Amino acid sequence: MSILVRSEINELKTVLLHRPGEEIENLTPEYLDRLLFDDIPWLEKAQSEHDAFANVLRDNGVEVLYLHELMSEVIDDQGIRDKFISQFIEEADVLNPHMIQRITTFLNNIKDTKELVRKTMSGIKKDELPIGNFKEVELSDLVDNEYPFITDPMPNLYFTRDPFASIGDKISLHRMYSVTRGRETIYAEYIFKYHPRFKDTKKVYDRDFPFSLEGGDVLNLSDEVLAVGISQRTSPQGLQRLAKEIFFNTEGNKINTILGFNIPKSRAYMHLDTVFTQVDYNKFTIHPQIQGPLKVFEITKGEDEKLVINEVNMELEKVLAKHLHRDDIVLIPCGGGDYITSQREQWNDGSNTLCIRPGEVVVYSRNYVTNKILEENGVKIYVVPSSELSRGRGGPRCMSMPLVREE
The missing domain is CATH 3.75.10.10 (L-arginine/glycine Amidinotransferase; Chain A)
Structure with missing residues (x-):
């Protein structure tokens, strides 16, 4: 059991x-x-x-x-991995659609599943994921400009x-x-x-x-x-x-x-x-x-x-x-x-x-x-x-x- x-x-x-x-x-x-x-x-x-x-x-x-x-064993399945990444970003309250795409690409580029899980736990810093110039800028991006994380550590x-x-x-x-x-x-x-x-x-x-x-x-x-x-x-x-x-x-x-x-x-x-x-x-x-x-x-x-x-x-x-x-x-x-x-x-x-x-x-x-x-x-x-x-x-x-x- x-x-x-x-x-x-x-x-x-x-x-x-x-x-x-x-x-x-x-x-x-x-x-x-x-x-x-x-x-x-x-x-x-x-x-x-x-x-x-x-x-x-x-x-x-x-x-x-x-x-x-245990979590890395779960996301060995590509379909579950994709679902997890999407849900993780959503629950991190990332609102800018361009940022969502950048984070998705960043996480998908981490091939080792244990490393991927650890990264979602440790938090994603802005200097790991350059913001660049967006066609659309969310007010929250500007208000939280000094905060160092895109997704908070746990x-x-x-x-x-x-x-x-x-x-x-x-x-x-x-x-x-x-x-x-x-x-x-x-x-x-x-x-x-x-x-x-x-x-x-x-x-x-x-x-x-x-x-x-x-x-x-x-x-x-x-x-x-x-x-x-x-x-x-x-x-x-x-x-x-x-x-x-x-x-x-x-x-x-x-x-x-x-x-x-x-x-x-x-x-x-x-x-x-x-x-x-x-x-x-x-x-x-x-x-x-x-x-x-x-x-x-x-x-x-x-x-x-x-x-x-x-x-x-x-x-x-x-x-x-x-x-x-x-x-x-x-x-x-x-x-x-x-x-x-x-x-x-x-x-x-x-x-x-x-x-x-x-x-x-x-x-x-x-x-x-x-x-x-x-x-x-x-x-x-x-x-x-x-x-x-x-x-x-x-x-x-x-x-x-x-x-x-x-x-």
Whole structure:
């Protein structure tokens, strides 16, 4: 089976990654906000750190797939390649018909499919594609004359968790919160539509739906319970549409409860998985500031294709105990609960771990206080270097999309 994920902790078998590329080097200070970055990682070091991350997974028996490689296999077919180039240009909001033709020719001249995919990811600079004198000039060409790119780079791509999510044996293909990240989902669209290994995968959400939903907010707590963050990036309308699709419009779902966690709408609490991840059957890393009473929405299937939504206010520990049917829930606070330490390590995704099997997780080296506390709680950690990767504000879970976990 190409997709099978019913848990956050069952043994990881196959994962999708994206090795950072030239899109990182196309970041400049003046356009950081536009591209949703706070700093500029050093690419060579970031790639080295990412390779170490991938090797930890391989050393633990995980099959590692890369986004650009899957996509390049898809566009080996000339007809699909032509369609992709046309759609890519359209979604990049290139308006001048003469420019469209020049970009099409430029991309068609890249014969190696991996290089072509990488170029669409890294962004096309104006000095790569001389504008020349057009018979027709669009006002937008003149207004944006100082901007160096014809098509924007996609530096957030190495956070493969967000453009889609694996839910059971299906995927949720997302409409991203920001225009900047919206184009990232085009690769998943083509892979799950055309790649021989993945083309039969069913969807419970699609990128043309009108409401934002991102994968960092989607956690498979069990085969019957799905947690979804209502966050800066995932709207309540998106969660409600996902619930309706799961309960009423797809077959074979085991999920009977969806928990909507209302979390602060800020950069530091970007997604649910930045403040809360599962590390063992009964153990979770958390940001201490979500330990107090939470507003949680219990969503279940009602009659006549209506949702039953029950609002509850209770501590996270009690929510988990109730829905996982356990009375031994352990919450492991990022930074040990100390305010300064927890704020610092939360900023560097101390609560964002990737579980490769129960009780074994991948963590960033720089979150040394949280890592020590995890070990004290009986959790085995695999530490990866993180000085550059962490500058993108995402941890090991953010950088990985599990495709298959053991049942």
